[in-house]
Amino acid sequence: MPRLLTAEREMGKPYPTFGPWRSWQRRQLDMTVEEIGAGAPCGPVNPTSGALGTLTPLGYGDVVLTGGWLGAWQDRILAVTLPQVLDRVEGGEAVANLLRLTRRTQGPHQGMVFTDSDVYKTLEAVAWAMPAARPAGTGLDDGGTGPVEGSGAAALLRRAEEMVALLGQVQEADGYLNSWVQGTPGLERWSDPRMGHELYCAGHLFQAAVAAHVTGVLPELGRVAARFADLLVETFADSDYVDGHPEVETALVELYRVTGRAEYLDLARRQVDRRGHDWLGAGQRASYFQDGVPVRAATAAVGHAVRQLYLLAGVVDVAVETADAELLEAAVRLWDDLAAGKTYVTGAHGSRHRDEALGDAYELPPDRAYAETCAAIGAYQLAWRLLLATGEGRFADAMETLLYNAIAGAVSAEGDRYFYSNPLQLRTGHDGSDEDAPSGRLAWYACACCPPNVARLLSSVRSYLLTRTEDGVQIHHPATARVDVTVAGLPISLDLSTDYPYDGALLVTVETAGDMPWELALRVPSWCGRVTVTVDGGALDVGPSDGYVRLRRSWSGRHTVRLGLDMPVRTLAAHPRVDAVRGCVALARGPLLYALEQADLPRGVILEDVRLLAVRGVVTDGVVASGVEPGPRVRVEVTAVVRPSGPDLYAPVHLRDDPDAVTPTEPFRATLLPYHLWANRSPGAMRVWLPLAPLPLRSTPRPP
């Protein structure tokens, strides 16, 4: 039975404050509100007030990154990544396929059937990036109204506006828009549900429109999206149609949230429930298309990793907005299945190149990890939705692991080259000729889903850092930022400062006028064994509860909170059922996983022969690489030996001795780099999981 939808937004709810963009935001909103509805301009995920959930996102303008590691990355997205992505999208197949439909160029549709989604993701990225494009030196209350004319950001916005205009020209009278279908003579709409990606592309259009709406740019995009969404509502009113690639589900809910149009939510709900009945007729491959088992009944996360994760994001969105606890529990159950045996230590998912698939439980090979960048982004978005719904810190833990390892590692230090798959090991002599298993990051891909996906996530990253409740603010991720938020009518300013992820100290200056007590919650990551908290210099004896240090008091005036997360080097072992890394450990410090690269070994030592003897400690690089790493970079120093070996691929051993018990060479020192910085020098071998040093002697218990 369809549940009653909580479609009507609280009309009295104020717009969230929006920092320096407030006036511009308001103005733009006034221009588009009639077309796109009566939503509130919040972040990428903005549950309505009637939704199931624990935490509420802050308004998109409430958080301004003012420096630090995340701020530097945001700047790099704006200065390097976005211009590069725009160059590729404008100059490549994606825009050419649209231009052909305006008869400005000739020829058939080129490239992947879903090149439109590259355009949409790029537009979404530009939209989210605009509030960060403020003139240098302007503060929070300068009343800026958009990127400075003539600035790089303004140029990006002009280019995006041109693409939006092109979309408007290409869109058909009834709202349909898909360059592959429109540009392929004789091809019917919706005739290839398995691989046509028509709803997938539509979903990315809707998400771009939501971003444009929230940030108050590209007003025409909302009209294009609304026309297409209305056509979908009409077309699929009584249809069993599902798309081979989930994505429209979450996008429709996001569109519902800013427009208040219940039809979008209802279509999303039906899309979720239609899946799992093999309507796509894929038989053995039904799991690839997420059409093998209804999500309510599913007990295991299976099939194509991105499809599974995008679907689950939509499942959570539908579940919270329709107050469908059973559906929410299904999403948590599948997350638990991923976390229990199908997640890489980098946070990534997808063990198989074949079908870009999640593998069996505990099948986690580091060398053939697919760990697609888009899957990491999907997992990040899913974890955020589950964090909002449940308030459980473990989801923030997962976001942190993903962001600082799987996602950060997908982009070069300069910000203009990308990994599509993100292995945890690259062998000496690796054949890097496969596009999605290269020896280093590539500037672009024939299947270009990942680069603009990185851009859209990172240009909106500040909206994923904090949340609020009725009587509190939660800092999930340390950052250097200014935050303005209203809790129970009380305006609060927070000034955050940290060298995270390289240092565990977070300084928070709280400023507020009112006496009303409220709770400041600071997340203590699960990796942290020892935490210190001071308020105005006085140490508190506050242990974390459910993953958060919770400070409830009246904060009237100005106070300084210091959170100290102890960051020793941690030695991690995988569950003993993970065959692929048996006898190995991975080294981590804080949220960062570390990796050993061939370039950091003594001459003549082959990475595959290295065995770990001991962790010595940390060293801090004096050198700042390419100006992109803010402040000192911390390396992990180890002692290692070389494990000698013969030529035989298989050789008899005596079981009573350890087969690996050989006399190793003299120990030497090597340093490990944060995993996300690998492959920024000349191509070479890399590994996260380091085999332990062999023992010269081993005695085994006697058999009975």
Place this chain on the structure above:
Amino acid sequence: MPRLLTAEREMGKPYPTFGPWRSWQRRQLDMTVEEIGAGAPCGPVNPTSGALGTLTPLGYGDVVLTGGWLGAWQDRILAVTLPQVLDRVEGGEAVANLLRLTRRTQGPHQGMVFTDSDVYKTLEAVAWAMPAARPAGTGLDDGGTGPVEGSGAAALLRRAEEMVALLGQVQEADGYLNSWVQGTPGLERWSDPRMGHELYCAGHLFQAAVAAHVTGVLPELGRVAARFADLLVETFADSDYVDGHPEVETALVELYRVTGRAEYLDLARRQVDRRGHDWLGAGQRASYFQDGVPVRAATAAVGHAVRQLYLLAGVVDVAVETADAELLEAAVRLWDDLAAGKTYVTGAHGSRHRDEALGDAYELPPDRAYAETCAAIGAYQLAWRLLLATGEGRFADAMETLLYNAIAGAVSAEGDRYFYSNPLQLRTGHDGSDEDAPSGRLAWYACACCPPNVARLLSSVRSYLLTRTEDGVQIHHPATARVDVTVAGLPISLDLSTDYPYDGALLVTVETAGDMPWELALRVPSWCGRVTVTVDGGALDVGPSDGYVRLRRSWSGRHTVRLGLDMPVRTLAAHPRVDAVRGCVALARGPLLYALEQADLPRGVILEDVRLLAVRGVVTDGVVASGVEPGPRVRVEVTAVVRPSGPDLYAPVHLRDDPDAVTPTEPFRATLLPYHLWANRSPGAMRVWLPLAPLPLRSTPRPP
């Protein structure tokens, strides 16, 4: 520069003797010799007398399996596998695609573009099987002239004859024959060299024709093949065309060998040398198509495993027939690369499902082993060619490992179900929905290359067991067989008897009339550490030389030789660079690799948690499974423990202790089955590589 071809066959060379089929063979040959040429009726690989090489195959009828493990398998091929394969090929897409061209049925070509090759491989299998289809109880000299009318074998032959007649009807006037191209309106011949498989299919036609010629059946097949081969010679005289799937190279040489037509050899040679220049335009995927590097320059075996191995078989054939030592060295070099780091302990090749590819060196995951059945067959055929060329026992070692493990494991004990990929590990809870990663053997595959490939290899397996030289006979593989061979004009009869692969004793009765000394060579597999030899009961102190015990003497009269290969259970470890099986051992005995299945564990023990403590010894099953295993089956008994584990996928450990050092449970016993017999009970987990038991305490050396 093209080399001078040794195209002319020695006309004076006698037909090899041919056991009970001699008269039938001769008669049939007389019928077809004008059409197909003046070849000698030998085995599947029959180098001409002018070829490079060390060993000469026996004539196909020289070896008659009279029992034992191989004899039972040969019987099973005839009684079960071949009828089942014929049912599937006749009743499926393969024959339907041919029938459509005779207008007996309607509709477009169905299934893979290369379904014709299923027909050809089936015909080849039937042809090779016919000499084995002798009436029960008939001896070597009964003068039988074919399968008994009304027998199952005769019925198979009639069915094959009908398929050949159909091919004759479908073949075009100029000799072209390909049901996909002929049955697809508007599709030009040779228009899809990458994936069209036209020359690949032609190659399988030629190999079937050679089998029919050698065994004296299906005379029309030779005419069909010769017409098509002549068309190829004409079509590709001055062309750069190469096929995306190597296969025609080896087939053309085989056809040359039985016809004496130098044009076929010359076309094969040019095909080999055209490869490696990216003519197929596949760019990054050139290695998949074996078109990235000329084979003469290649240093690493790469790309699609079957394509690489089929190509190398053709390379050896061309090399030996054109006396091209450089080319032969290239083939040996690539074999060495496979053997050094890209071969599974089962003998199989292909580490990746993606692209069915060979992986990087030492990338050998047991769970995601692709290890395609066709690749194992290709490797077996390649190793045989290299054995003939070099005389080195290591190639016979590889053949043995492949046959008793990778290939035997691809077929069910009953002989009617098949694996396409042959993993060395199946996990508890494995999602077996992918066709080529199922939880058990399937009766057929959408891509049906493997089942008829098994049938054609096993129905000709007796031709791969022995060779001769100018003054000797070499027994490479123990078998129960009657052998009649002529060495330097001296007729020799050998009677072989063994319980191999379960027992290491081989009894050879030698009967000959002449006094001339000659050498009987018996291979000692590299796994054998202790060998005993007696002649007429007297022990000899003869160590193996280059992998063979060589007995040179006058053998006049009747003598009994007993070879005793010691067969303790061996514990094997992989090269320390093979990450995927670190800390594990595999157990083997004789040529058989062993595997532990869930079904053989105590109730409540999960296979993934089992750790090996000690090997206890061997036990002999009293039960004969399904009547298909001749004699007792030997199991390996071990002591094992359960390794307790917590729920965390990743957890911190103290590096100074062994992360795997936990207190295990009480030891228990379990038995391992030969790997090739796995998955013959209800589906369940299996593993070849067993982790070693954890140690309760471990101290590491102090770092410096």
